[in-house]
Amino acid sequence: MTEETAVRTVQIKEDITSRNNAQAASIRESLIREKIFYLNVMSSPGSGKTTLITQLLNRLRSDYRIGVIEADLDSDVDARTIAQTGVKVIQMHTMGACHITCQMSREALDALGTQELDVVILENIGNLVCPAEFDTGAAENLVLLSLPEGDDKPLKYPLMFEIASAVAVTKLDTAPAFDFSPDAFRANVHRRNPEAPVFFVSAVAGDGLDELEAWLRSRINAVIGRE
Amino acid sequence: MTEETAVRTVQIKEDITSRNNAQAASIRESLIREKIFYLNVMSSPGSGKTTLITQLLNRLRSDYRIGVIEADLDSDVDARTIAQTGVKVIQMHTMGACHITCQMSREALDALGTQELDVVILENIGNLVCPAEFDTGAAENLVLLSLPEGDDKPLKYPLMFEIASAVAVTKLDTAPAFDFSPDAFRANVHRRNPEAPVFFVSAVAGDGLDELEAWLRSRINAVIGRE
Numbered sequence: 373m374t375e376e377t378a379v380r381t382v383q384i385k386e387d388i389t390s391r392n393n394a395q396a397a398s399i400r401e402s403l404i405r406e407k408i409f410y411l412n413v414m415s416s417p418g419s420g421k422t423t424l425i426t427q428l429l430n431r432l433r434s435d436y437r438i439g440v441i442e443a444d445l446d447s448d449v450d451a452r453t454i455a456q457t458g459v460k461v462i463q464m465h466t467m468g469a470c471h472i473t474c475q476m477s478r479e480a481l482d483a484l485g486t487q488e489l490d491v492v493i494l495e496n497i498g499n500l501v502c503p504a505e506f507d508t509g510a511a512e513n514l515v516l517l518s519l520p521e522g523d524d525k526p527l528k529y530p531l532m533f534e535i536a537s538a539v540a541v542t543k544l545d546t547a548p549a550f551d552f553s554p555d556a557f558r559a560n561v562h563r564r565n566p567e568a569p570v571f572f573v574s575a576v577a578g579d580g581l582d583e584l585e586a587w588l589r590s591r592i593n594a595v596i597g598r599e
Numbered sequence: 600m601t602e603e604t605a606v607r608t609v610q611i612k613e614d615i616t617s618r619n620n621a622q623a624a625s626i627r628e629s630l631i632r633e634k635i636f637y638l639n640v641m642s643s644p645g646s647g648k649t650t651l652i653t654q655l656l657n658r659l660r661s662d663y664r665i666g667v668i669e670a671d672l673d674s675d676v677d678a679r680t681i682a683q684t685g686v687k688v689i690q691m692h693t694m695g696a697c698h699i700t701c702q703m704s705r706e707a708l709d710a711l712g713t714q715e716l717d718v719v720i721l722e723n724i725g726n727l728v729c730p731a732e733f734d735t736g737a738a739e740n741l742v743l744l745s746l747p748e749g750d751d752k753p754l755k756y757p758l759m760f761e762i763a764s765a766v767a768v769t770k771l772d773t774a775p776a777f778d779f780s781p782d783a784f785r786a787n788v789h790r791r792n793p794e795a796p797v798f799f800v801s802a803v804a805g806d807g808l809d810e811l812e813a814w815l816r817s818r819i820n821a822v823i824g825r826e
Contacts, residue, residue: 416644417727417756418748445728447754468758470697470728498755500644501672501697501726520747520770521645527674528725529644531695543747546776 389505396474399481399509409491409595410481411588412510414532417498419518420542422450423575425493429457431585436490436592441480443472443497450495460484471502474509490596500529512537512591519543520550523557526564533564537591540584544574616732623701626708626736636718636822637708638815639737641759644725646745647769649677650802652720656684658812663717663819668707670699670724677722687711698729701736717823727756739764739818746770747777750784753791760791764818767811771801 403410415421422442429438439460442451451463464480466472472480477494486492494510496503515536517525520543526533533539539561541554558570569587573580593599630637642648649669656665666687669678678690691707693699699707704721713719721737723730742763744752747770753760760766766788768781785797796814800807820826 416725416748417752418643418745444755446757447751449751449754468728468732470726497728498643499697499726499728501695501724502729505695518645518747520745520773521643524674524676525644527676528671530673546747546773549773549776 392474393507396507396509407596409592410510411493412508412513414496414503415516416500419516421495427575438491439484439489441494471506473506477508500532504532515539516542519552523553526560530564536568538569540571544572544579545577619701620734623734623736634823636819637737638720639735640741641723641730642743643727646743648722654802665718666711666716668721698733704735727759731759742766743769746779750780753787757791763795765796767798771799771806772804
């Protein structure tokens with residue numbers, strides 16, 4: 373009886389994720405056709421997604437028309453932070469859900485309104501597990517790991533690092549307080565995802581932001597057809 | 600069509616969690632009847648669960664017979680760390696699942712073997728969302744938040760802090776590198792969970808461990824019937 377329940381749970385999950393991912397492909401294709409670059413930013417709770425996005429907005433918003441979707445189980449503290457940069461932002465509440473499905477992604481894109489935008493940035497739920505399973509329809513996945521979390525995390529949360537287009541280690545300025553090996557981390561990422569570029573950044577001190585910005589501009593320009 | 604899918608997903612989730620939680624209550628009752636204290640330790644990835652558990656094991660293992668269940672999506676690095684303390688430990692792989700159901704919990708307890716134990720500690724998947732929804736049958740939930748994650752996290756991950764028996768802020772030694780207000784954090788926890796004790800600890804420097812140990816001993820002794 374209980375054994376059957378466990379098996380059934382897995383089956384339901386596979387049905388939901390495979391249906392989700394088929395629909396996500398159509399979101400991705402239609403956004404790319406409309407020359408809109410959609411970036412999905414994922415990480416653990418508290419690893420600095422909002423702070424890094426704010427820095428990137430300040431560097432990009434004079435060149436691109438950008439909108440931001442802030443996803444959270446509850447609260448709108450991040451959306452209020454992003455709104456201070458002057459870009460268009462909406463808050464999506466997932467009502468307790470641990471990830472963004474492509475349906476939620478589509479509704480948020482509609483609510484934001486993408487007609488006049490070049491770039492949409494989705495700040496996903498802080499979670500290294502579930503968001504990796506649900507394709508949002510984004511063109512690229514930027515995965516952050518804060519340095520305090522430790523260099524072994526790609527071994528423990530493999531899918532998140534497998535689906536990353538690029539990985540950025542945040543809070544580089546706190547390195548003296550932690551035992552974190554950049555070489556071990558890079559090796560752990562590349563074991564799962566040999567091609568992913570790995571950036572080391574501090575949104576506070578500014579390190580590494582030029583390199584991350586250059587990567588992001590190249591991905592944006594490839595979609596919107598700018599040199 | 601797509602709207603129906605989203606609604607159906609929520610419904611399925613409610614069915615699974617309510618069935619899970621009914622079964623979890625029976626695990627909890629039978630363990631308490633057998634005078635076995637079962638502790639569920641939850642937090643984000645990389646917030647120091649394994650390191651703190653190791654410190655607590657070193658303080659408790661001469662007085663109690665302790666077993667540890669290490670849950671991970673993949674890898675066995677944590678189980679190998681715990682094994683060095685000399686306590687009985689098993690590794691559970693969730694095959695990508697973001698939480699421990701009570702069925703997985705029961706199988707792990709059976710695999711560990713609880714007959715000769717006073718205490719079982721479950722190190723749950725690193726995730727502030729899903730593990731909060733799935734009662735494992737533990738007598739108490741210890742929720743950790745590492746100081747680098749920020750004092751606003753109880754606002755963003757409310758359920759995890761609501762179900763906490765106690766909350767411990769880890770990595771207190773790194774406080775100089777971060778803008779974290781202990782008072783704001785305590786207020787954010789108590790907004791959701793007015794009774795929960797909040798500890799501030801450093802597993803490296805030793806701060807706060809006496810207080811956390813005293814809380815844990817009182818909870819263990821209440822279940823196993825020791826003064």
